[in-house]
Amino acid sequence: MLSKKNNHVDQAFLYWRQSQPLEAGRLLFERVPPEDRARWAARILQLVVQRTGIKPPAIAKILLIAGNPNDWGRAHDAFSHAREFTLQLENAGDESAGQKLLLRLSLLAELVAKVIYNASHPVDEFDKDSGWWIAVLLKEILDSVNDEQFSQTMWSALSSEQDAKPSTR
Amino acid sequence: MAAAAGRALTEGERAEIQRIANRYNTIIDVVGSRAAGTARNIDTDFPVGKGVGSRSDIDFRIDASHPMVDDLIQALMRVGNGAGNASRKHNTTARPTAPPFIRFAPEG
Numbered sequence: 578m579l580s581k582k583n584n585h586v587d588q589a590f591l592y593w594r595q596s597q598p599l600e601a602g603r604l605l606f607e608r609v610p611p612e613d614r615a616r617w618a619a620r621i622l623q624l625v626v627q628r629t630g631i632k633p634p635a636i637a638k639i640l641l642i643a644g645n646p647n648d649w650g651r652a653h654d655a656f657s658h659a660r661e662f663t664l665q666l667e668n669a670g671d672e673s674a675g676q677k678l679l680l681r682l683s684l685l686a687e688l689v690a691k692v693i694y695n696a697s698h699p700v701d702e703f704d705k706d707s708g709w710w711i712a713v714l715l716k717e718i719l720d721s722v723n724d725e726q727f728s729q730t731m732w733s734a735l736s737s738e739q740d741a742k743p744s745t746r
Numbered sequence: 747m748a749a750a751a752g753r754a755l756t757e758g759e760r761a762e763i764q765r766i767a768n769r770y771n772t773i774i775d776v777v778g779s780r781a782a783g784t785a786r787n788i789d790t791d792f793p794v795g796k797g798v799g800s801r802s803d804i805d806f807r808i809d810a811s812h813p814m815v816d817d818l819i820q821a822l823m824r825v826g827n828g829a830g831n832a833s834r835k836h837n838t839t840a841r842p843t844a845p846p847f848i849r850f851a852p853e854g
Contacts, residue, residue: 660784667786681798688796701844710796717798
């Protein structure tokens with residue numbers, strides 16, 4: 578008999594394989610205990626950075642902040658820097674594969690910064706669905722990298738930290 | 747109020763929000779990336795979201811004690827062809843809106 582944890586991870590995997598990553602992300606993120614969400618999100622970003630070798634300053638700043646819970650309140654500024662970088666990339670209009678990957682990585686970093694900031698319990702938190710979208714950007718990055726082993730590694734990271742019951746948020 | 751103009755709101759969105767502020771005789775604050783002037787793809791008909799090929803939503807703060815708050819929220823959710831994001835939780839009576847924001851006050 579499947580545990581509750583396996584049930585929702587299995588369902589999320591179905592969504593993931595059926596090109597419904599936002600649904601997968603919603604299921605998975607909502608089961609990550611709130612106190613673990615910043616670490617969960619930062620680990621995903623860190624693994625993507627390691628695999629792609631792409632680490633612009635805006636992303637490096639987010640990863641640095643993620644390592645110290647006392648700094649999580651600074652993630653709002655880090656988000657703003659990532660957004661500036663995203664807008665620069667979108668304005669450049671470069672359709673090369675490398676630039677598209679960089680844009681997706683920057684958007685992923687924005688989301689991770691939002692999750693980290695929200696973990697600091699601010700009064701002006703970002704949208705609660707920011708964490709859901711991590712799966713969307715991650716899926717797009719994995720499709721462009723096209724590395725089965727890396728895809729498996731990232732699915733493991735995405736579906737880790739799962740609690741056995743839904744969040745009470 | 748402090749807000750950048752370039753990537754904030756389209757003229758159509760501004761007109762929609764002003765009409766709602768007038769109709770419900772209430773102050774409406776726009777916050778988030780729209781107020782900061784760092785929103786994405788606002789002049790497009792892209793779906794609202796946070797990924798590639800999406801446009802930024804419009805985050806509102808409202809007076810949740812308004813007698814017609816549910817109608818107000820529904821009206822705001824329709825702004826920008828469904829780009830609006832409003833709820834009782836984002837409530838100006840609980841705490842004042844912090845900058846940056848774009849404020850729409852009722853006219854006339």
